[in-house]
Amino acid sequence: MKKFKAGLFGLGVVGSGVYKALQQNEKYGVSIEKIAVKNIEKERNLELPNGILTTEADEILDNTDLDIIIELINDPKEAFSIVKKAFERGKSVVSANKKMVALYHKEILELREKHGVKFFYEGAVCGSVPILRLLDQHYKSDQVKSIKAIANGTCNFILSKMVGENQDYATALKDAQELGFAELDPYSDVSGEDTRFKLSIMIYHAFGVFVHPNEIPLHGINHLDEHIKDFAQKHHLKLKLVGEAQQQNGKITAKVEPQLVNESHDFYTIENEYNGIVVDAEFSGEQFVKGKGAGSFPTALAVLSNLKDLKYDLAIAKSLVKKEIEFSNKSKREIYFISGFENEISGLTILDQEEKYYIVNTDFNRLINLKQEHLNLYWVKIPQDIFNKIKNHEVLI
Structure with a gap:
């Protein structure tokens, strides 16, 4: 079988994990020929062939020898530009950029259809948990009623430390930053924005409706104090940041907010950097999946899985659908x-x-x-x- 050649954008935490895995295991049948980075001189804990790095995006995009583009950068606008240009050149793309996908979701899938290419992005939502694959395949013959997700490992780590180890918010956040679970600027995580991006993507795969993340109301964890921590400990409860969406009476509602859970709920067992999702469907009932939601190799695994899908020409991605379902931000x-x-x-x-x-x-x-x-x-x-x-x-x- 043909060995695919790929161009990689981004050599951060996830990009490094993908590169290492492909170098160590030939079973994926994909070789990375060129890597676009912002700074070639930056020290990296990787052994890289001479000349593999470039700062010029077009050096990868215009290379007719490359079959696949792997997009793993942070900037959503720049990432969308890369994806769009790749499509125009007939190249399929694998991405793990949840912000880019959430903000440009409908436009990206329309461009994918227009240019007859493939676009996979399992790594954009919940790391190693294959929730998009499950929604597209397992639930395609069922009717999803609701989806609830702990989708941000940073928040879950902080809340685990606050209730389980009696830390205050500031100390728990500092620990998360020192361990690499939180950025120096943790706003996107603790505000609930990151969870909202992922929920927006999951809504399309669960219900077939595009909902822009800015339409989803949210409330984060950045103001939680000792009063809620003491209340949770007193009643043997745990705190979780949950993104949830449900379909009822022809309308979709969604929100992101902290919630209390007890030992009877599946989310009670989700600790530290783990993610968990509960899907409730008409025939399947409630089903629960959990796994590591962030990190180099957990997210890289999702990217590698999509590369294998491309290699074997699997049509797992959800096709564009049009459903007459409204989104409502009215709350009960x-x-x-x-x-x-x-x-x-x-x-x-x-x-x-x-x-x-x-x-x-x-x-x-x-x-x-x-x-x-x-x-x-x-x-x-x-x-x-x-x-x-x-x-x-x-x-x-």
Whole structure:
């Protein structure tokens, strides 16, 4: 079988993992002939052949000997330009750039169809967890009702440390940065933005609808303090940042926010840098998958899997679909733990309260509006079954 030649854009954490794996194992049948980087002189813990590095994108894109482009850079706009040019030159692309895919998703798939090439991006969502493959293949004959995901290892690591090891947010974040799970600027992770990018992509594969990430309301973990940590520990609960989307009555709703889970929920076992996804479908019911969501080799594995798909000409990617389903950002009333306010908040249905926090029945959009007045306000969703157990326990005491 033909050995494919590839051009690689980006030699960071994931790019290095892909290069090492291809060098060490010939079973993939792909050789990297040229690598585009920003700085050739940068020290790298890799043995590279002379002349393999370049700073000129066109040196790769215009090379007619190359069959595949592997796109693994950070900048979404630059990445989209690379993908577009590759398509125009008849080259298929494998990417792990969740921000680029989420922001340009519909346009990329339209260009893919127009130029008759392939575009795989399993590595863009949840690292080693093959959730896009599962949604495209396993659920293609089923009707997905909802999807819930812990999709950011940085947030999950921080929340695990806060509740499990009694660390404050700042200390847990510092540990995550020192271990390489968090960037020096962790905004995209802790704000929930990274999870929102991934949820946007999963919505298309689950429901066949393009939802731009900016349409999905979000609330991150960057204002969580000791009050919610103490509350979670007191009731033997864990904190998780969850992206969720559901289809109901012909409409898709979605959001990203921190939630409390107990030992009966699959997410209770997801710790540190691991990701987990629960898919609920009409015939399959609820199914749960977990795995490492970040890192050099876990994400590289997803890229390598897509390279194999290209090598064997597998048509696993979801085709463009058009469904008459609307996206709605209207939120329903749920139960929330809220804290981080300086003054008393009126106009809420308060179910319980202490000096530093309330438990309320309200909706996400109302809390978003309140945050404009109380900048440090934060909330954590309490599922109804957990709230019922807490109240029953307090009654017994």
